[in-house]
Amino acid sequence: MKRFLTFLALLLMIFSCKKENKITDSELVSISKIDTLYHDSISIRALTIKDSEVWFAGSNGKYGAINFETHKIFRGRIQFDTIFPEFRSIASNKEEIFIMSVASPGLLYKISNDKKVTKLVYQENGEKVFYDSMQFIDNSSGFAMGDPVENCLNVIKTEDGGKNWSKINCDVLPKVEDGEAAFAASNTNLIIRNNTIFMLSGGKKSRCFVSEDLGKTWNVYDTPIIQGETMTGIFTADFYNDKIGIVAGGNYENQTDNSTNKAITTDGGKTWKLIAKNKGFGYASCIQFVPNTEGKEIMCAGGTGIYYSKNFGEDWKKIHEAKNIYTFRFLNDSIAFAAGRNNVLRINLKK
Template identity: 60%
Template structure:
């Protein structure tokens, strides 16, 4: 009997510890770790280092333990590209510019070699987002050049990139494009690729075989105007995903701007109607939250949800944070207008 009671008490203790770990955030402390005259919409974390890319050709890296910084700047002829996409493999960092010409650079880990690995010249070129699944396979997407989204892939670690032809992709609707708000239009989970669009049509494009075949699914996010739709997406795993956005020209409107999927993007359900944030620039799942906890930054501040987006707590009024990535389940980094900040969440 004593053994049974002991085991029961130990079980209760473990359950209590588990519940404590899943307790909701109640506060956040924001500390600026980098200042510069730069608009940053793309960051990537690698161990204890944060890389960023932004406007006017600027990019850099911050050692998170020492805050030691490296700053670089790229120019092509007289052009200083605007970078809104960044990705990292074990060997290099990749920066992708937005407008014509589309320029994709590979930067060695020691920062000594900067190589242009892809260039696209077309007046309609506008790349929005880029992600790597592992050290070999990566995807970048942009606004339509023809009658499909502009998607390029690499299978050799970013040394070469190939365009997926429109004959292999779903056709876009009139006025359908994407937003380069926070490098979160593309999400890769195992063999699945998720891509979200915005504008007059706002949908979710899904490939379950690394880009060979595609399906496209409707979403209930507000759409119909040039500056409406999905601005950001994240997937906790292959099934649980969250999209957010809204109307950039009416940033206080918090209806029809957030939705969740539990079936890998096939169907979406609006959540948090008329509550929480308005226009969203970036949304991310909190690690180890079982897909329940989310943090969003955008035009109405930083908001947090612990119940899959049903309700939201405003934690910061800061409207100038554009992108966000988590280091672990209580520390994240955000960037935006002229700075990078560390966010420490408290329970």
């Protein structure tokens, strides 16, 4: 009996050690290197990758492009009357880059690929004007969305490659509820996948607006994300395809709260499931699926650092302490370009 008990204790100790030392899939991902590509006095929440360049637009009228192969940097600045606009939206088609300012006057500029021509193509004035995000579907069609100026989200579209823009009538769009708006945190609350458009709102009501016919008709669906106050709700979202999506955000005024600030959908935004309650990151500014991972791998940046998941967001590992990254985009599954306070960075992942 004594020998048996000794053997049993030894066996339990071995299994206990194995359990304690078990390394999860998420722990296998880390940041191997961060390179600073650009430094200036600027706040950047709009970033896009086009060909061999990463374009950015930010505060004080500043925008630019960095060739990540030649390391050549282009710097631009726009002044409108006496205003240096704050740009928080950026998008591109084959011919041009488009940047849009956040508040009245809402100013949308197109910039030629060679960076020689900058032209104002849309302007909107009004106390409630506040644009959050912009995306192109193809070379001709694009959309931009913002906070309500009437009883619906403020949505404009182009069908001629960005030369002309017009509003989508509120008769077509779902009505917003009291205190429902959107956040211009990272140019990520308007997403287009195939022929489906997703728009995410926040504030006192935080919902998912979906059009499956390129903006002709719309439906709106509730989400379980924290909401009810002005600075709560969805701040960022991404869709891996037209079915699998993730939303994140939280309470901007309580950035460590990670209780109900992330959710996933597998049916194109119709239903949502809370994930990682009281685990992982707090307030989220930008979340993105990692390319070529079937939606399993996700990275998030925000007020509590940079986090990574390898299991559809159920578990998260903090991979960097940086709290001043507002937006990022993946070049491939191992390299992301990020921006925020004063910097554009290249993040190299070790997997």
